[in-house]
């Protein structure tokens with residue numbers, strides 16, 4: 182083959198590759214009209230991208246974040262595209278804020294079809310220094326994990342009422358084993374470990390709850406969207422950007438909307454594939470222990486009292 186032919190064949194193969202990727206990514210997402218969807222942390226990054234896409238598909242979007250100005254911008258963007266959205270402001274560094282937000286959502290909405298627990302702080306938060314929440318817990322553990330556990334618990338009746346419904350925890354493949362004697366990281370802390378601990382806790386939350394929710398029509402899955410997308414939290418840490426936000430958003434769209442996943446629960450996705458999470462997440466005693474300690478921290482009734 183001469184040089185020109187080689188170039189033509191290469192370009193053809195490249196175009197096939199691009200078309201295939203596009204077909205998978207763009208997908209034939211279902212019409213989401215009539216569905217109500219809450220995405221925590223949808224004022225920025227991944228959450229914002231997914232919220233605007235779901236708004237375009239007709240879902241009534243509940244936007245959440247700390248910053249009212251950014252919240253109003255996302256709501257306006259969705260409305261300008263013909264969709265419907267409203268903003269709920271809550272700082273997850275305050276459990277009281279989480280309770281008030283759940284109360285407001287339960288009051289304002291009779292249905293919730295999809296809950297995406299996405300809000301988060303990254304390893305670079307406060308330059309990696311240990312900070313505590315208003316409630317006295319390590320900040321990443323609270324914002325990324327505890328706050329979402331509480332929110333999920335408080336919204337569960339609404340999710341169950343209108344089942345089939347979906348809960349999705351946005352985790353990361355970056356996970357490390359919890360030390361139950363130092364869950365609050367009083368003795369050992371780094372920004373990186375705080376992030377990884379909060380992310381394994383989210384996976385354990387998912388696996389534990391998926392079993393409890395069997396037969397209710399509520400599915401609970403967790404996913405790693407993509408590695409090092411160029412978002413605010415990633416830009417706070419050294420190292421290159423490796424993925425586009427679009428790439429992670431495609432994965433969230435798939436898990437949130439795909440009819441193929443109807444009724445499928447307790448899955449850890451690494452992008453589109455079922456993955457293997459950290460070994461500790463498969464230890465049933467560890468999951469149970471985390472659940473028990475979490476409920477005590479949050480002042481929720483123990484399982485034996487339910």
Ligand SMILES: NC(=O)c1ccc[n+]([C@@H]2O[C@H](COP(=O)([O-])OP(=O)(O)OC[C@H]3O[C@@H](n4cnc5c(N)ncnc54)[C@H](OP(=O)(O)O)[C@@H]3O)[C@@H](O)[C@H]2O)c1
Nearest residue numbers: 222224225226227247248272273300301409410412413414
């Ligand atoms: N980026 C990646 O490469 C990557 C990889 C794996 C997993 N993830 C996960 O993807 C999710 C989204 O991350 P991202 O990269 O899109 O981050 P991001 O751009 O930094 O956005 C974080 C979102 O969380 C909200 N948030 C932060 N702290 C909060 C608090 N105390 N209370 C309430 N909301 C708070 C932010 O709201 P404000 O507007 O109020 O700041 C913002 O909407 C996270 O769970 C992250 O762990 C990301």
